[in-house]
Structures are given as structure tokens and as C-alpha cells.
Amino acid sequence: MTLDRDALEQLRKRMVAGGAEKYHNANAAKGKLFARERVALLVDEGSFVEDGVYANAMAEGLPADGVITGTAAVDGRPVALMANDSTVKAGSWGARTVEKIIRIIERAYATGVPMVYLVDSAGARITDQVDLFPGRRGAGKIFWNQVRASGSIPQACALFGPSAAGGAYIPAFCDVVAMVDGNASMYLGSDRMVEMVTGEKTTLEEMGGAKVHCTDSGVGHFLCKSDAEAIETVRRYLSYLPSNWEQQPPSAEAKPAGKGDLAALVPPTERQAFDMRRYIKALVDDGSFFETQALFAKELTTGFARLNGEVVGVVANNSFFKGGVLFVDSADKAARFVQLCDAFNVPLLFLSDVPGFMVGTAVEKQGIIRHGAKMITAISEATVPKVCVVVRKAYGAGLYAMAGPGFEPDATIALPTAKIAVMGAEAAVNAVYANKIAAIADEAERAAFVAARRAEYETDIDIVRLASELVIDTITQPEQLRDELIARYAAARTKDRSFSRRRHGVTPV
Numbered sequence: 001m002t003l004d005r006d007a008l009e010q011l012r013k014r015m016v017a018g019g020a021e022k023y024h025n026a027n028a029a030k031g032k033l034f035a036r037e038r039v040a041l042l043v044d045e046g047s048f049v050e051d052g053v054y055a056n057a058m059a060e061g062l063p064a065d066g067v068i069t070g071t072a073a074v075d076g077r078p079v080a081l082m083a084n085d086s087t088v089k090a091g092s093w094g095a096r097t098v099e100k101i102i103r104i105i106e107r108a109y110a111t112g113v114p115m116v117y118l119v120d121s122a123g124a125r126i127t128d129q130v131d132l133f134p135g136r137r138g139a140g141k142i143f144w145n146q147v148r149a150s151g152s153i154p155q156a157c158a159l160f161g162p163s164a165a166g167g168a169y170i171p172a173f174c175d176v177v178a179m180v181d182g183n184a185s186m187y188l189g190s191d192r193m194v195e196m197v198t199g200e201k202t203t204l205e206e207m208g209g210a211k212v213h214c215t216d217s218g219v220g221h222f223l224c225k226s227d228a229e230a231i232e233t234v235r236r237y238l239s240y241l242p243s244n245w246e247q248q249p250p251s252a253e254a255k256p257a258g259k260g261d262l263a264a265l266v267p268p269t270e271r272q273a274f275d276m277r278r279y280i281k282a283l284v285d286d287g288s289f290f291e292t293q294a295l296f297a298k299e300l301t302t303g304f305a306r307l308n309g310e311v312v313g314v315v316a317n318n319s320f321f322k323g324g325v326l327f328v329d330s331a332d333k334a335a336r337f338v339q340l341c342d343a344f345n346v347p348l349l350f351l352s353d354v355p356g357f358m359v360g361t362a363v364e365k366q367g368i369i370r371h372g373a374k375m376i377t378a379i380s381e382a383t384v385p386k387v388c389v390v391v392r393k394a395y396g397a398g399l400y401a402m403a404g405p406g407f408e409p410d411a412t413i414a415l416p417t418a419k420i421a422v423m424g425a426e427a428a429v430n431a432v433y434a435n436k437i438a439a440i441a442d443e444a445e446r447a448a449f450v451a452a453r454r455a456e457y458e459t460d461i462d463i464v465r466l467a468s469e470l471v472i473d474t475i476t477q478p479e480q481l482r483d484e485l486i487a488r489y490a491a492a493r494t495k496d497r498s499f500s501r502r503r504h505g506v507t508p509v
Contacts, residue, residue: 039072158178256286
């Protein structure tokens with residue numbers, strides 16, 4: 001068939017228009033943007049070059065086969081992207097949909113540029129399952145390519161609607177996932193399927209909504225109010241990362257530190273909680289802290305920031321939540337973030353105020369030892385510059401989990417408020433002298449005995465003693481910490497990043 005200019009133009013208009021008007025209106029009623037509007041918000045104006053726009057052009061009602069793919073620029077840097085068009089068969093996958101997604105991931109990997117997924121899909125078209133599901137270029141090849149690209153190029157997902165069944169793994173294999181509250185969902189089986197298989201009555205929102213995944217499961221990283229906010233979140237995420245694993249994170253203009261007195265922010269007694277996020281914001285370049293998974297495992301704070309314009313990844317205990325104790329979820333959260341930073345050459349800053357890992361029957365059954373080992377494995381294997389700052393305390397295996405001296409940090413820095421020990425003084429005295437304390441009948445005598453033993457213990461773990469024994473590298477005043485960190489990272493920038501003679505370790509997952 002030969003097309004004249006007008007016929008080709010009409011065909012292209014049909015391909016880019018998406019589905020029927022009623023589907024556009026239904027999406028708009030939910031506050032959802034059209035897929036091509038999302039692409040336009042993400043990329044620099046005029047930079048998008050589309051592939052496969054005529055996919056399934058011979059079929060009725062399947063323009064571009066329900067997915068938009070191509071290359072563009074974000075803040076002047078090249079990216080590859082895909083965007084489900086939920087006005088076309090609810091964004092479901094056909095054979096050509098799958099092929100387009102596979103091809104764009106392969107191109108991103110081959111050219112070493114970030115891959116962005118704008119997801120809004122009801123999953124596979126069951127009517128096309130033989131064509132799209134089982135073959136060598138079937139849907140499984142999408143995930144294989146994502147795994148191959150992981151750690152080689154950044155992969156970011158903004159999720160605007162459903163990501164159903166096997167399609168839920170596209171977000172799961174991404175580095176980060178921004179989810180729109182009220183619209184976005186991830187689930188392996190629909191609510192109807194769950195009721196049929198298990199008898200459980202639920203809803204998509206209760207089972208796999210944005211709040212569930214950003215708060216409970218940890219699959220989501222950012223809970224967003226709108227499509228525009230999710231897209232801006234992806235843009236900001238990319239601004240902290242290089243285009244691929246062989247490059248360095250992009251520098252920015254240096255800014256002064258954020259507002260806050262670092263000394264005053266730390267309470268004098270370790271029993272008093274404080275919000276480590278305020279401490280981070282006062283330490284790093286003003287306005288640069290970009291927290292990840294803020295609603296998940298809040299006892300551990302993770303995120304990107306800048307020091308003197310250079311990117312760092314921050315891992316910090318937050319006593320404001322659960323006393324800063326490490327749980328199963330917080331160990332997983334740390335392990336994933338550390339691996340992400342190490343993959344893309346982002347130096348790591350550990351701010352320690354940790355009582356240790358949680359103990360008890362419940363967490364042992366959840367596998368706290370295994371999950372803690374996963375966190376410690378990630379920190380051990382990370383070869384980017386690492387600095388451990390003991391802000392207030394580092395007790396027990398918590399010291400190990402926060403890149404303590406045995407894990408080859410480029411520096412271990414203690415503030416004057418720091419304590420490093422197997423456990424806190426109160427717990428230690430009770431562990432050693434429990435029977436003797438119980439045997440002292442006089443209350444005043446008992447209190448005096450406990451106070452004396454605690455004083456002996458505090459002397460034994462004195463921070464100056466640890467510095468004199470070269471356990472820590474320096475004791476720094478709070479107001480000097482920022483400059484100390486900037487200098488330490490500059491000195492470590494050219495470090496040797498080899499780790500072990502092997503193919504890969506066996507991670508305790």
C-alpha cells in the first residue's frame with residue numbers, strides 16, 4: 001500500500017491520539033494525564049524521538065499497540081523511556097507491546113543511558129498470550145533485560161495506575177518507584193482472583209495500593225499526590241546519578257549548609273530521641289537532601305544529598321522512630337540503598353546512632369539474622385568512598401551495620417557525644433552484675449553500686465581511649481564535621497575499588 005503525504009499524516013495522528021475519547025475522559029476524571037502528556041512533562045522540550053509509533057497500525061483500536069517508546073533528554077542528558085497508554089486496552093500488553101519494551105531497554109543498555117518506565121497497565125492481553133508470553137522474545141525477556149541492566153544504568157519507574165500480574169515486576173526490578181496515591185497499584189493477582197483462590201475479600205487499594213507499597217511492603221519508594229509530582233520525582237532522582245556505572249555522579253553548584261545547629265540537635269542523653277533528618281539537612285548543602293522510602297522502615301533514613309556540590313548517599317539511624325533500632329525491613333532498606341549507591345559511584349555517609357538489631361521471638365522468626373547479614377554484606381562489598389560518623393552511639397552489631405572500623409571505611413569519625421561499645425552502660429552493668437545488684441537490699445546502697453559500675457564502664461569505653469587505640473580516626477566537633485567530610489571524600493575519590501577475587505558472593509537473602 002502506497003501512502004501519500006496526507007494519508008501518512010492522518011495515520012500518524014491516529015497512532016498518537018491513543019484510544020477512544022471516553023477513555024481519555026475517564027482518566028482525566030481520576031486526575032490522570034494522557035501518556036504522551038506524561039512523556040512531555042518528563043523530557044526536555046523537543047527532544048523526544050519515538051520508535052514504533054506505527055506498531056499494530058493494521059489493527060483496529062490498537063494505536064502504537066498501547067505503548068510509547070523512544071529516546072529523549074532530561075536536563076540535557078540522554079535517556080530512554082517507555083510509557084503505557086492506558087486509553088488503549090487499559091495499557092495491556094500485546095506481542096508488539098512486549099517487543100517495543102524489550103527493544104528500548106536493550107537500546108538503553110547498549111548506549112549506556114538511564115531507562116525510565118512510565119507504567120499504567122492492566123497486564124497481558126490473555127487473548128494474545130501465545131504470542132506475547134512464552135517465547136524467547138516474550139514478556140520474560142523484559143525482566144531478563146532489566147536484570148542485566150541493573151547496576152549498569154539507572155532504572156526509574158513512575159507508576160500512575162495498575163501494574164498487574166507479571167507486569168508488576170517492571171517496577172520491582174527498577175532502582176526506585178514513584179507511586180501516585182489513589183491511582184497506582186501493584187499486585188500479582190486481582191481482588192477477584194484472590195477471592196477465588198484464597199477466599200479472602202479485599203480491594204486493589206488494600207492489597208496493592210500506593211500507600212501499602214510505600215509504607216508496608218517497601219516496593220514503592222515515593223508516595224506522590226499527582227502524575228506531575230511522580231514525574232518530577234523521577235527527574236530529581238536522575239539528577240543525583242550518572243548516566244551509567246562507568247561515569248561519576250554529576251556535580252552541582254556548591255551551596256552552604258542547611259539551617260540548624262549540629263551540636264544543639266543532638267540531645268545530651270541517649271535516652272532522648274531526635275529526628276536525624278533535621279541533622280542531615282543541617283549538615284549537607286541547603287535543600288539538597290532527597291529522602292528515599294521515607295514512609296518505610298522509618299527507623300533508618302536513606303537518601304541522596306550534596307556536600308559542597310558533590311553527591312553522597314546517606315544512611316542514618318533515626319531514634320525518632322523505634323529508637324533507631326534495626327529491624328528486618330530497615331536492614332533490607334539499607335542493603336538495597338547501599339548497593340544502589342555502590343553501583344553508580346555514589347560515596348556513602350553513615351550517621352550512626354544505633355542501639356543495635358532488634359531481639360526477640362518475633363524478629364528471629366522473621367529472619368533478623370539473615371536480613372542483618374544481608375545489610376552487612378552490602379556494606380562490606382561497597383567499594384565507593386565510605387565514611388562512618390558516630391553521632392551518638394554505635395552498640396553491638398549496629399556498629400558493623402553502620403560501616404564501623406572493621407568494614408574498611410575510609411574514615412571513622414566520632415563526635416564528642418559518641419559512644420562505641422558492645423552494649424550501653426545500663427544493659428552492660430545489668431548483664432554482669434544482675435545477681436549482685438539483686439542481693440543488695442538497701443535501695444541507696446544499690447543505686448550507689450550501680451552508679452559506680454556504670455562510671456567504670458563509661459571510662460572503659462571512653463571515646464578518647466578509642467581514639468588513642470586507633471579504633472577511630474578522629475574526634476571532630478559538630479561545627480567542623482561538614483568540612484571534615486568534604487576533605488575526606490576529596491581524598492578518597494581516587495581509591496582502588498577492587499574487593500575480592502571471585503565472580504560474586506552468595507548473598508544471605
